[in-house]
Amino acid sequence: MKLRVYLTFTSENAREPIVWKLGRDFDVVTNIRTAEIKEGMGLMGLEIDGETEVVEAAISWLESQGVHVEPIEQSVIAG
Amino acid sequence: MSGSIVRALKCRECGQEYKIAPTHVCEFCFGPLEVAYDYDKLEGKFTRELIESRPQTMWRYRELLPIDGEPTVGVQVGFTPLVRAHNLEKALGVSELYIKNDSVCYPTLSFKDRVVSVALSKAVEFGFETVACASTGNLAGSVSANAAAAGLKSYVFIPHDLEQGKVLSAAIYGTKLVGIKGTYDDVNRLCSEIAGKYDWAFVNVNVRPFYAEGSKSFAYEIMEQLGWQAPKHVVVPMASGSLCTKIDKAIKEFTRFGLVENAGTSIYGAQATGCSPITRSVKEGTDLIHPVRPDTIAKSLAIGNPADGYYANKVILDSGGWSEDVSDDEIVAAMRLLAETEGIFTETAGGVTLGCAKKLIEAGRIPRDESIVVSVTGNGLKTLEAIEGRVDAPSLIGPSLAEFDDLVKADKA
Numbered sequence: 305m306k307l308r309v310y311l312t313f314t315s316e317n318a319r320e321p322i323v324w325k326l327g328r329d330f331d332v333v334t335n336i337r338t339a340e341i342k343e344g345m346g347l348m349g350l351e352i353d354g355e356t357e358v359v360e361a362a363i364s365w366l367e368s369q370g371v372h373v374e375p376i377e378q379s380v381i382a383g
Numbered sequence: 384m385s386g387s388i389v390r391a392l393k394c395r396e397c398g399q400e401y402k403i404a405p406t407h408v409c410e411f412c413f414g415p416l417e418v419a420y421d422y423d424k425l426e427g428k429f430t431r432e433l434i435e436s437r438p439q440t441m442w443r444y445r446e447l448l449p450i451d452g453e454p455t456v457g458v459q460v461g462f463t464p465l466v467r468a469h470n471l472e473k474a475l476g477v478s479e480l481y482i483k484n485d486s487v488c489y490p491t492l493s494f495k496d497r498v499v500s501v502a503l504s505k506a507v508e509f510g511f512e513t514v515a516c517a518s519t520g521n522l523a524g525s526v527s528a529n530a531a532a533a534g535l536k537s538y539v540f541i542p543h544d545l546e547q548g549k550v551l552s553a554a555i556y557g558t559k560l561v562g563i564k565g566t567y568d569d570v571n572r573l574c575s576e577i578a579g580k581y582d583w584a585f586v587n588v589n590v591r592p593f594y595a596e597g598s599k600s601f602a603y604e605i606m607e608q609l610g611w612q613a614p615k616h617v618v619v620p621m622a623s624g625s626l627c628t629k630i631d632k633a634i635k636e637f638t639r640f641g642l643v644e645n646a647g648t649s650i651y652g653a654q655a656t657g658c659s660p661i662t663r664s665v666k667e668g669t670d671l672i673h674p675v676r677p678d679t680i681a682k683s684l685a686i687g688n689p690a691d692g693y694y695a696n697k698v699i700l701d702s703g704g705w706s707e708d709v710s711d712d713e714i715v716a717a718m719r720l721l722a723e724t725e726g727i728f729t730e731t732a733g734g735v736t737l738g739c740a741k742k743l744i745e746a747g748r749i750p751r752d753e754s755i756v757v758s759v760t761g762n763g764l765k766t767l768e769a770i771e772g773r774v775d776a777p778s779l780i781g782p783s784l785a786e787f788d789d790l791v792k793a794d795k796a
C-alpha cells in the first residue's frame with residue numbers, strides 16, 4: 305500500500321529525526337514531497353510505501369510519537 | 384452555445400497542469416488542484432445580454448462552470464433571492480445591507496446544492512454510476528436528493544451520533560446511509576481510504592476541484608442581482624474555507640470580463656468561536672492554520688482542519704477584509720435578529736455570518752455607509768435543536784375570550 309499523508313509536528317517533536325527512525329524501524333519506503341517549518345510548527349507531505357500492515361504499524365508509531373497524521377484527503381467530511 | 388473553455392486542472396502550489404480527470408491532488412507536491420480556464424476564448428462572447436436571456440438558475444453562468452455539455456444534475460438549482468434588508472439596516476445602523484438568501488436554495492435548502500449539482504453533473508460526464516460523500520448535514524442531504532433525482536446510486540457517510548433530523552433528511556431519499564462509530568478523525572481517515580479504493584465519484588475528494596467551482600455561482604448571482612455591480616463588502620461563513628475563496632474567484636472573473644467594474648470588494652470570513660482556525664490565523668497574523676477540535680452548535684461549519692484555510696486566509700487579507708468569530712449565544716442571538724427583522728429563518732451557520740457581520744460593523748472594520756452583503760447559506764429548519772428553549776414558548780390559555788383579553792392587556796403593559 306502506498307499512503308500519502310501530511311504529518312504535523314509541534315515544537316516538542318519538530319527536532320526529532322522521526323522520518324529517519326521510521327525508515328530504520330519499519331520496512332517502508334518514504335518519500336518526502338513537501339516540508340515546511342514555521343513558528344514552531346512543522347508540516348510534511350510524505351509518501352509511505354510498503355506492506356499494508358507495516359504501513360499501518362508505522363502510522364500508529366508516528367502517532368505515538370505525538371505526530372499528527374492526516375491523510376492527504378484531509379477533511380473528507382464536510383458540513 | 385457550448386465549447387467548454389476549461390483548460391486543465393492546475394496545482395495551486397507548483398502550477399503543474401493535469402488533464403481533466405477525477406483527481407484532486409498534485410502528483411508532484413501534493414498541492415490541491417483547481418480548475419483552470421482559457422478565459423481568452425470567451426472574449427467578447429460572455430455578455431450580460433447572453434446571461435440575462437437564459438433561465439434563472441445557476442447554470443446561466445455555465446461557461447464559467449467546469450462541465451462540457453448541458454448540466455444533467457441540479458438543472459433548477461440557484462438564483463435565490465438577494466434581499467435588501469431595510470429593517471436589519473436600521474438595527475445595525477448601516478445604510479446598504481443585503482442578504483443573499485440560500486436558505487431557500489432548491490432542492491435541499493442550502494448552498495450545497497450549487498456545489499453538488501456541478502460535482503454530480505461532472506460525475507455523470509466522467510461515467511460514474513455511484514456518488515458518495517462524508518458529511519455532518521447539508522452535504523449529506525444535497526448529495527442524497529440530487530443523486531436520487533439524477534438516477535445515480537449514492538453512499539453517504541455520517542458520524543454515528545448525528546442528530547435524528549439530519550439522519551432522516553438524508554435517509555428519505557433512499558441513499559445508502561452509513562453511520563461510522565468513531566471520532567471525527569476516524570471518519571475522515573476511513574472515508575479517504577474508501578474514496579481511494581472504490582471507483583466512485585466522492586464529491587468532496589476526487590471530484591472536489593469541480594465541486595468547489597459550483598460555489599462561484601453564489602457570487603455571480605449577487606453581482607447580477609445588484610444590477611451588475613460587485614458589492615464593497617461580503618461576509619462569508621467558513622468551514623473548509625472553499626466558499627470564501629470561490630467568491631473571490633467569481634468576482635475577479637466577472638471583473639475580467641467587464642461584467643462588473645472593479646469595486647475593490649473586501650471579503651470577511653465568519654466562524655464560530657468553538658471552531659475558528661481560519662479566523663484565529665487572520666487575527667494572529669500568521670498563514671499557518673492550527674487544527675482545532677470543534678465545539679460549537681454551528682455543526683455545519685465545524686471543520687477543525689480546513690483544507691482551504693490557507694487560501695481563505697490569503698483571500699481575506701489580500702482583499703482588505705478581516706475575519707471574526709462568535710460564541711454560541713451570539714449565534715442564536717443573530718439567528719433571532721435575522722428572523723425578527725427580515726423574516727428569514729437561517730440555520731446556525733447563518734447566525735455565525737450575521738453575528739460576525741455585526742461585530743465587524745461595531746468594531747469599525749466594515750464601514751457603515753458602503754454596500755454590505757451577508758451570505759446566508761442554510762435553513763433554520765435543519766438546526767431546530769439550536770433554538771430549542773431559546774425562543775419564547777407559546778402563551779397558554781383556555782379556549783376563552785376573557786383569558787385572551789387578559790393576555791393582550793399584559794402584552795400592552
Ligand SMILES: Cc1ncc(COP(=O)(O)O)c(C=O)c1O
Pocket residue numbers: 382383493494495521522620621622623624625626627683684730732733760761
Ligand atoms: C450552511 C453552510 N454554510 C457554509 C458552509 C461552508 O462551506 P466551505 O466548506 O466552503 O467553507 C457550509 C459547509 O460546510 C454549510 O453547510
Ligand SMILES: [Zn+2]
Pocket residue numbers: 394395396397398399409410411412413414
Ligand atoms: Zn503541485
